[in-house]
Amino acid sequence: MNDPTVSRRDLLKSAALAGTAITLNSTLAKAEELLLEPPAVAGASMIGVKFEKRDKVRLGIIGVGGRGLGMLGEWMAVDGVEVTAICDIDKGQIDRTLKRFEKAGKKAPAVYGKTERDYENLCKRDDVDFIYIATPWDWHVPMAVAAMNNGKHCGLEVPAATTVEGCWELVNVSEKTRRHCMIMENCCYGQSEMLVLNLVKEGKLGQLLHGECAYNHDLRFIINEGRSEGIWRRLPHTKKDGNFYPTHGLGPMANYMGVNRGDKFEYMVSMSSPSLGLNEYREKTVPKGDPKWKEKYVCGDMNTSIIKTNKGRTIMLQHNITTPRPYDRINLIQGTQGIFRDYPERLFIESPENKEERYESLAKYKAQYEHALWKTTGELARKNGGHGGMDFIMVYRTVQCLREGFAPDMDVYDAAAWSVPGPLSELSVAKGSAPVKFPDFTRGRWQDARNAMA
Ligand SMILES: NC(=O)c1ccc[n+]([C@@H]2O[C@H](COP(=O)([O-])OP(=O)(O)OC[C@H]3O[C@@H](n4cnc5c(N)ncnc54)[C@H](O)[C@@H]3O)[C@@H](O)[C@H]2O)c1
Known part of the structure; x- marks a missing residue:
């Protein structure tokens, strides 16, 4: 106990692993460390914090693959939404997405995706209020962090993060920037x-x-x-x-x-x-x-x-x-x-x-x-919506919260x-x-x- 070279963290760690002859990989070791000593508070709680009211929701979408492109139809079907920018590194998916805008008679969005980090430029735009992120899991945290650090609220596809560290990073950046990071859990x-x-x-x-x-x-x-x-x-x-x-x-x-x-x-x-x-x-x-x-x-x-x-x-x-x-x-x-x-x-x-x-x-x-929500919007949801209408109801409700200035459900x-x-x-x-x-x-x-x- 008196050994100055042994930190409190080391002691806690060895106590937690006592009796187990298990070597954890670096991600799991970091997870265990964070369970014992959570990161410092970054800002006041975001619980119950309301969105600013707005007439229109200007939306950026990062990732227009299977899910992102599928959800585009839901966003387009809700009143008061304008998709101003999209980002994907797959040119074929960008082309498919632009065709959907053309077919719907909607103004084409700004396009990003020249490099894997071009989403950072989408996040910097001043005509985006909310960024919906539908990319592979490992990209969720860096993309949400870029969105919030650039003053944008965001909604992440599921799961929001795949590490304990990533979960804390989302919480801390949301608290620090006062921007919401929702999980888009349609179920x-x-x-x-x-x-x-x-x-x-x-x-x-x-x-x-x-x-x-x-x-x-x-x-x-x-x-x-x-x-x-x-x-x-x-x-x-x-x-x-x-x-x-x-x-x-x-x-x-x-x-x-x-x-x-x-x-x-x-x-x-x-x-x-x-x-x-x-x-x-x-x-x-x-x-x-x-x-x-x-x-x-x-x-x-x-x-x-x-x-x-x-x-x-x-x-x-x-x-x-x-x-x-x-x-x-x-x-x-x-x-x-x-x-x-x-x-x-x-x-x-x-x-x-x-x-x-x-x-x-x-x-x-x-x-x-x-x-x-199902009583009032169920018919529209079933007509438009994927997964039996739940996708539409989620998008409808998210837009309602953003426009009316409610706190997000999730x-x-x-x-x-x-x-x-x-x-x-x-x-x-x-x-x-x-x-x-x-x-x-x-x-x-x-x-x-x-x-x-x-
Ligand atoms: N809620 C649901 O019901 C549901 C259903 C399916 C998928 N998902 C989730 O949606 C997310 C995406 O899944 P998917 O099925 O659409 O996968 P996908 O592979 O079809 O689409 C991912 C897209 O992200 C793009 N992408 C990858 N790296 C990028 C980067 N650095 N910058 C820009 N674009 C990038 C890819 O090119 C691709 O078009 C995942 O988190 C998945 O778990 C949720």
Whole structure:
């Protein structure tokens, strides 16, 4: 203890690793260090900070690939939005995007993408209020940081960041610049997710106890294609083992449980199955001699984590994109008086009339509990929108917040808390499923009661 060459950080670190004979790679070692000693406060909290009111939202888009170009239609369909600038390093995607402007009879945006860092020039423009970022994961943090440092609010595709360090950087830059960094988690705006949120808020399920959620989606074909996500989304499977895509399941679950609004993710444990799916897929589909045969897949096909919240609730969170299976986000929420689960959606609420403990359809509750956004905009959403209309509702609501001067539904603290199970699951898996504590990105403000998704 008296050795001046041993820092407090070293002592904490060795205490945390005591009893484990595990060597962590540099990213996980940094993650562990940050869990023990979070970075210094950068500025006042961004919780509840309202956007400035504006008549029109001038939008910049970085990344017009599969997702960014798909979402362009949603942005264009909402009143009061002008897309003033786009950026992509793929000339083909820029050309496809410009054709969409032409077809819609809209003024062509300014174009960036000459180099990998040309997005910095888009961020400097003075005719951009909000920047939507839909690029590969490793670009999310530097792009959001550039946006905020240039005075722009931004919305990040999911997950917002893939490291603990990246999550803290988003929080600190948002606090320092007073700019919002939203997570564009479309699943929070799903019709059933929003209806169930209303049921929960009205206490129909009683006191909440347990949730289950996932991203279980067979992406073997997509991540093996020679384009789009096939270029970058298979690579993490050769480098790390954990849950790379936690937010589609966890965002709606956090809203049900009021995470960062009275409850908090406390700690998690994570374990992975063997990694076999991509090997079998390659065996069946990839010609011998293809560079993919040099890849070694190390991510377990099914990663399962359990999160404990401050109120003692439990959440089972899964990730599996490398085996044949129907799509499933599970979306289960259990309370003291009932349970909802999705895929297919069904509900059981204890009542004298339902003695046989049979699930009912959610349709019965629609008239009373449908979310106001779906009541007013559902028809338009279904007509325009991807993913059953949730993409449109998310964009519509984001624009509404920006124009009316509301605080965003999903702020930088949500972005960090929902994304951080990515690196925390890697850390827990690497340490033999040891419990790993969540950082408190809100620095104590998670206890403030506030409404999830107004
Ligand atoms: N919310 C959803 O439902 C949903 C669905 C699909 C994808 N996503 C997310 O959207 C993001 C993008 O995924 P995608 O499927 O569109 O991938 P994609 O590969 O199809 O598109 C990414 C685009 O980013 C461009 N890009 C890469 N580096 C760049 C740089 N430095 N500057 C400018 N452009 C750059 C690429 O050229 C490409 O066009 C990811 O974060 C992904 O997880 C979300």
